[in-house]
Amino acid sequence: MPQGFSQKLKLKINGDNHIETKKIDSIKYLKNHKNYNSIKLEIDSMQLKLSKMGYIENTLIKTIKINDTLWHSKIKLNTRITSILIYFSQNEISKSILKDVSNNYSENYFELPINSVKNSLEYINSKMIELGLPFSKLKLNNIKKTSPTKLQANLTIIKRHKNRTVDDIIVKGYKKFPKSYLKHFLKLKKHQVFDLKNINKKTKLLDDLRFADQIKSPEILFSKDSTSLYLYINKSQSNTFDGFLGFGTNEETNKLDFNGYLNLNLTNNLNYGETFKLLYKGDENNQKTFEANLTLPYLFKTPIGVDLQLNIFRRDTTFSNTTQSAKIHYQINSKHKIYTGVSNTKSDNLLVANSSSHIKNYSTNYYSFSYYYLKPQYDNLLFPFNSSLFLDTNFGKRENNQNSEKQYLMNLEGFKIINLNNKNSLYLRVNGSILQSNTYFENELLRFGGINSIRGFEENSILASKYGVINSEYRYQLNKSIYIHSVTDVAYFENKLNDSKEKLFGYGFGFGLLTKSGLLKLNYVNGKTEKQNFKLSNSKIHISLKTRF
Structure with a gap:
């Protein structure tokens, strides 16, 4: 049977002389074609490319067929135009815009290289749009x-309407969305200059809110005299319940000891953007912690919010500490927040007849200054936050029956997830505190250890005047709902009350499983001191479940 085939045609484009041909050859063009129409389109494309380079008077001399497969085309480039001087009406374009596109400009003209005319005019037009002229x-x-080699032209700016502003903002879907977040979090206000690009950028910040999602891109309704902005928002489940169960072998009794905590976080239940946190923690050392936090953002429709906290810590029948604090905060933008406020701690010695010389009744008053940064990545259900930093400084004094003494307390906590690819990531976390004082009481020392500091140790079992912890995990996601990870924790602490210094280590592994109930995490970690040998009995198993509702 005879076989069919398609014949390929070849195109060669020459200039009017050797120099022009060399210039054309430096411009990539398609040489192999299926038919003549394809050849014609390629020649038109070449002429357009030459015009953008400044050869605006280039002329097609001829296109001829040499043989069955070869076509020759001849284009005369003529003189290359290098620049164009553009005149415009005075004060129509600001000098700040002209400075971005031209090195030669005045109040009524500017000069452009011929090959940048299109991009420069598009840039100027985008700036006009930002000024409310869409x-x-x-x-x-x-x-x-x-x-x-030079051209001259007049620039005409066609303004079909007067400068537009956003006259109305309408929320669809989540009608009770807190209006203060529109003004202070998204920075969207009525009567601001209409700029669609800037509006899309601002509404993208809805992704940084836990209690709301943007259903689709914003829409604009233009009428003769007004501009309405429509936002499509959905209320999200943002309440969380977090708890864990830990157990290990008690070296003295050789029995299992259990410990755990409950952490409830209620967000935006009143459609105000408020947050209420409740924490209860009990551990194997007969220590109990109760903590309540209330955050009220954007009071009286201002960018100022308030944070109230109550913390009660009790260690068996030894002592109890009660801390109350009140802070005001300012939301700089969606990721940054600063605080200032006051706090008071009162500690009571519960021992009979003050039998311990290191436990005293005291009261402290602090002035605090804090900074908070949080960067989310809500597209990852297992790890919804990419990085965070909290720095808290406190200055004040401690008073007891004997004397009054100045003190300084600093707390630092931060983490970062380094995403190597879709499945592999590194998790790094730092956590530390410093209490600076001339003298120390046992019931005011810093407490750390456990799942939220150095793993492999009992909760709040380590007392220190200063400490620092580095947590690291190598994480591997098996799929979108399961991951496994290593555990490598290192800590250093000092206790000036008993003049001790020590290094701590925690090694182990764990996994996380995203279930219908929430994120279930299990860690198996062995903790040891610098001078201690490895003992399997020192291992701790930490189990936690965090659910959203």
Whole structure:
């Protein structure tokens, strides 16, 4: 049977002389074609490319067929135009805009390289749009030569409407969305200059809110005299319940000891953007912690919010500490927040007849200054936050029956997830505190250890005047709902009350499983001191479940 085939045609484009041909050859063009129509389109494309380079008077001399497969085309480039001087009405374009596109400009003209005319005019037009002229257009008129290599033209700015502003903001879907977040979090206000690009950028910040999602992109309704902005928002489940169970072998009794905590976080239940946190923790050392936090953002429709906290810590029948604090905060933007406030701690010695010389009744008053940064990555259900930093400084004094003493307390906590690829990531966390004082009481020392500091140790079992912890995990995601990880924790602490210094280590592994109930995590970690040998009995198993509702 005879076989069919398609014949390929070849195109060769030459200039009017050797120099022009060399210039054309430096521009990539398609040489192999299926038919003549394809050849014609390629020649038109070449002429357009040459025009953008400044050869605006290039001329197609001829296109001829040499043989059955070869076509020759000849284009005369003529003189290359290098620049164009553009005149415009005075004060129509600001100097700040002209500075971005031209090195030669004045109040009524600016000069552009010929190959940047299109991009420069598009840039100027985008700036006009940002000034509230979404339908403006730019047009060059009266184009003429002023020399063999230069052009001159007049710029006409067509303004179809007066400057537009956002006259109304309408929320669809989540009608009770807190209006203060529109003004202070998204920075969207009525009567601000209309700029669609800037609006899309601002509404993207809805992704940084836990209690709301953007259903689709914003829409604009233009009428003759007004502009309405429609936002499509859905209320999200943002309440969380977090708890864990830990157990290990008690070296003295050789029995299992259990410990755990409950952490409830209620967000935006009143459609105000408020947050209420409740924490209860009990551990194997007969220590109990109760903590309540209330955050009220954007009080009286201002960017100022308030944070109230109550913390009660009790160690068996030895002592109890009660801390109350009140802070005001300012939301700089969606990721940054600063605080200032006051706190008071009162500690009571519960021992009979003050039998311990290191446990005293005291009261402290602090002035605090804090900074908080949080960067989310809500597209990852297992790890919804990418990085965080909290720095808290406190200055004040401690008073007891004997004397009054100045003190300084600093707390630092931060983490970062380094995403190597879709499945592999590194998790790094730092956590530390410093209490600076001339003398120390046992019931005011810092307490750490456990799942939220150095793993492999009992909760709040380590007392220190200063400490630092580095947690690291190598994480591997088996799929979108399961991951496994290593555990490598290192800590250093000092206790000036008993003049001790020590290094701590925690090694182990764990996994996380995203279930219908929430994120279930299990860690198996062995903790040891620098001078201690490895003992399997020192291992701790930490189990936690965090659920959203």
